[in-house]
Amino acid sequence: MDKNLFPIGEVSKLFHISVSSLRHYENIGLLTPAYISPESGYRYYGTEQFEILNTIRYLRVLDMPLSEIEDFLKNRDIDRIEEKLRQQKQAVLKKQQELKRIEQKINHRLNWLADAENTTLDCVSLIQLPACRIVWVDEPMKIDGSADMEAPIRKLDQSDAEAVVFLGKVGLGISVEHLKKSEIAQYDGIFLILDHEDIYTGQTLELPETLCVRLRFRGSHSEASAQYKKLLSYIQKHQMQIVGFSREVTLIDYGITNDTKKFVTEICIPVKCE
Numbered sequence: 001m002d003k004n005l006f007p008i009g010e011v012s013k014l015f016h017i018s019v020s021s022l023r024h025y026e027n028i029g030l031l032t033p034a035y036i037s038p039e040s041g042y043r044y045y046g047t048e049q050f051e052i053l054n055t056i057r058y059l060r061v062l063d064m065p066l067s068e069i070e071d072f073l074k075n076r077d078i079d080r081i082e083e084k085l086r087q088q089k090q091a092v093l094k095k096q097q098e099l100k101r102i103e104q105k106i107n108h109r110l111n112w113l114a115d116a117e118n119t120t121l122d123c124v125s126l127i128q129l130p131a132c133r134i135v136w137v138d139e140p141m142k143i144d145g146s147a148d149m150e151a152p153i154r155k156l157d158q159s160d161a162e163a164v165v166f167l168g169k170v171g172l173g174i175s176v177e178h179l180k181k182s183e184i185a186q187y188d189g190i191f192l193i194l195d196h197e198d199i200y201t202g203q204t205l206e207l208p209e210t211l212c213v214r215l216r217f218r219g220s221h222s223e224a225s226a227q228y229k230k231l232l233s234y235i236q237k238h239q240m241q242i243v244g245f246s247r248e249v250t251l252i253d254y255g256i257t258n259d260t261k262k263f264v265t266e267i268c269i270p271v272k273c274e
Contacts, residue, residue: 005035005044015053030056030070063095064088101197108195116216116251116264124215124234129247129268131209135192135202136173142186143172143221169193171249172221174228179242179269184228188245210244212268220250220263231269244270 012019025031026043031052033043045053052073059069064084072084175188194200213234217227228246235242252264 005046008033008043008045011045011049011053015050015057017053017057025056025066028066028070030066030073059084062088063092104197105195112251113256119216119251119264121216121218121264124213124231127212127214127268129210129212129214129270132207133194133196133204134207135194135200136189136205137191138189140186140188141172141190143224169195169249171247173245173247175245176242179228179232179246182229182232184225184232187248191247193249207244210270211272212247212270213240214266214268216251216264216266218261218263220253220260220265221248224248224265224267227265227267231267235269235271239274240271241274242269243272 006014008019008022011017012022022031022043026033031049034046034049035044036042037044055073056069059072060066062085068084068088072080169192171191171193172187173189173191174184174186178184178188192200194204213231215227215231217223247268247270248265250263250265252262257263
């Protein structure tokens with residue numbers, strides 16, 4: 001055996017790469033050892049493998065897939081590597097955009113939680129609800145527990161709606177007609193609030209900025225009935241006109257904590273002052 005060959009363990013230390021990775025490279029045909037001991041099966045590598053390994057490590061630092069690296073190693077050429085690097089640059093830029101979008105979604109959620117944790121409860125207020133984009137599904141239903149929402153939520157998930165699983169974005173609504181008649185025993189629909197960066201290929205509804213009466217309370221949808229009565233009483237007392245469906249969203253629920261005493265739900269009803 002050539003004395004200039006290095007055993008796999010030493011190569012692992014020299015290149016700061018695990019033995020299992022070296023074996024994987026061999027299994028997929030990316031890096032074949034210079035010599036394999038017929039007695040022990042031990043692998044040995046020489047300078048030619050070192051050059052290949054340096055190339056692999058460099059391209060992996062650039063996050064190039066092993067399949068692309070293998071393709072390059074079989075067809076090493078300046079034009080080839082330029083093409084691979086341009087392709088990888090585009091892949092990296094796309095990944096950067098995706099990570100930025102995820103960062104924005106996380107920031108929205110952190111702001112949402114901070115607002116919910118520091119909010120004033122059991123107090124009716126008049127607010128300007130910002131414009132938003134939603135997905136609405138007509139679905140008459142009663143909610144006695146969190147499990148009652150599972151089937152309706154699946155109806156929202158008819159697109160590649162990754163936003164559906166982003167906690168806290170699903171709400172329930174009661175129509176204008178039923179609110180005006182104080183018929184609040186059941187909901188008329190379920191909706192999904194979409195952030196600007198959310199991907200949803202299905203049909204959406206743009207809601208303009210609107211004046212709302214709002215009430216936040218400890219509890220979830222199953223405790224909302226009494227809160228609607230407070231809001232409707234406030235609307236009647238101040239001679240307001242209901243102009244849109246209610247928007248009831250749990251800000252903190254089982255998706256965040258098992259402590260039901262920390263649940264917070266918000267109800268907004270669009271109104272117009274007469």
